[in-house]
Amino acid sequence: MSFFALLLLSAVSVLSIPLEPRQDADSASTANFGRQQADAPFDVSTSTMAAALTCPNGIQGKRGGIVLLVHGTGSTGEESWAQSPYNELLPNDPLGAGYDICWVDLPQRALGDVQTSAEYVAYNIKALAPQSSTGKVAVLAHSQGAGLNVQWALDFWPTARAVTSMYIALAGDFHGTELGNDDCTPTQLANEGCVIAVVQQSVGSNYINAQNVRGGSALVPTSSIYTLYDDFVFPETAGSAVSVLSGASNIYLQQNNICGSGHQANHWAMITDTAAYGLALDALTHGGTASASRFQSIYCNEYASNHNLNLSQTSVTAEEACLDSLVTGPVTYSEPLLRSFVCQQGQSTYC
Numbered sequence: 001m002s003f004f005a006l007l008l009l010s011a012v013s014v015l016s017i018p019l020e021p022r023q024d025a026d027s028a029s030t031a032n033f034g035r036q037q038a039d040a041p042f043d044v045s046t047s048t049m050a051a052a053l054t055c056p057n058g059i060q061g062k063r064g065g066i067v068l069l070v071h072g073t074g075s076t077g078e079e080s081w082a083q084s085p086y087n088e089l090l091p092n093d094p095l096g097a098g099y100d101i102c103w104v105d106l107p108q109r110a111l112g113d114v115q116t117s118a119e120y121v122a123y124n125i126k127a128l129a130p131q132s133s134t135g136k137v138a139v140l141a142h143s144q145g146a147g148l149n150v151q152w153a154l155d156f157w158p159t160a161r162a163v164t165s166m167y168i169a170l171a172g173d174f175h176g177t178e179l180g181n182d183d184c185t186p187t188q189l190a191n192e193g194c195v196i197a198v199v200q201q202s203v204g205s206n207y208i209n210a211q212n213v214r215g216g217s218a219l220v221p222t223s224s225i226y227t228l229y230d231d232f233v234f235p236e237t238a239g240s241a242v243s244v245l246s247g248a249s250n251i252y253l254q255q256n257n258i259c260g261s262g263h264q265a266n267h268w269a270m271i272t273d274t275a276a277y278g279l280a281l282d283a284l285t286h287g288g289t290a291s292a293s294r295f296q297s298i299y300c301n302e303y304a305s306n307h308n309l310n311l312s313q314t315s316v317t318a319e320e321a322c323l324d325s326l327v328t329g330p331v332t333y334s335e336p337l338l339r340s341f342v343c344q345q346g347q348s349t350y351c
Contacts, residue, residue: 166288
């Protein structure tokens with residue numbers, strides 16, 4: 001089955017659902033937080049990366065500081081976040097501290113070289129931190145934005161890592177996704193070409209392998225929130241969830257102590273899912289670490305502070321836009337070489 005046909009599936013059939021959470025850490029591992037090395041150079045001009053930032057309500061100095069939202073493959077900041085709870089509800093949610101919201105538009109709808117997209121994240125974290133009431137930035141991201149762009153930025157730009165208070169990943173493919181491997185076989189890549197970001201997100205790609213040398217564990221306090229019914233990022237099953245990150249608080253929505261097996265949320269639903277939002281808000285108000293023990297079951301069906309808010313159409317529209325953009329996305333016939341600094345730091349030989 002082709003990549004695009006697979007993308008059109010609305011859900012992945014899950015044969016069994018584990019009864020206990022894989023990991024719900026009370027605090028993210030600090031083993032990697034203090035690592036220091038020089039910042040990698042930027043290939044993109046700072047003016048270009050600054051122009052990619054949108055703060056829809058401006059920066060008002062809200063008590064909780066700035067939350068930077070990072071979209072996923074085939075999307076834009078506005079498509080993923082403008083009509084999401086992270087823009088509609090989070091800034092003034094009475095259950096939170098009050099937050100200034102910004103998002104970044106990754107180049108080529110995050111379909112091009114993922115290394116370049118990560119530069120936009122690193123630069124804007126550093127640019128926003130001095131403007132945040134906390135002096136730091138919380139980052140919340142989805143899909144490729146969650147699994148690849150942010151973790152790469154935190155790994156190779158330690159000055160960005162130093163001013164990142166926490167990181168919340170929604171359906172992040174930290175270990176790649178087999179969806180890329182299913183479509184982009186070596187023969188297909190060589191003869192027909194594949195969308196660049198799809199190649200890099202495939203399980204076993206040089207990018208994924210290099211990232212996981214140091215970025216295979218949490219680099220700042222991190223929560224990874226995912227769904228077993230993900231139809232873009234998989235496998236998300238017991239013992240092999242690609243969204244699980246060592247040292248993070250890893251929680252899936254179908255845990256018995258979250259919403260159980262009946263909670264239907266696919267990949268794109270994660271940007272508006274009420275339970276995912278409840279866990280993200282818990283992380284934001286507890287130093288970046290979401291906890292199942294604090295989860296309020298009301299979030300399985302609605303937003304606790306706004307019972308009537310329905311944003312589900314946002315996920316549908318964003319998915320449709322992603323599918324359309326993949327048809328015309330930039331193509332490569334081999335995985336792009338990694339930047340020289342990756343090999344110089346001993347994380348790959350593929351440079």
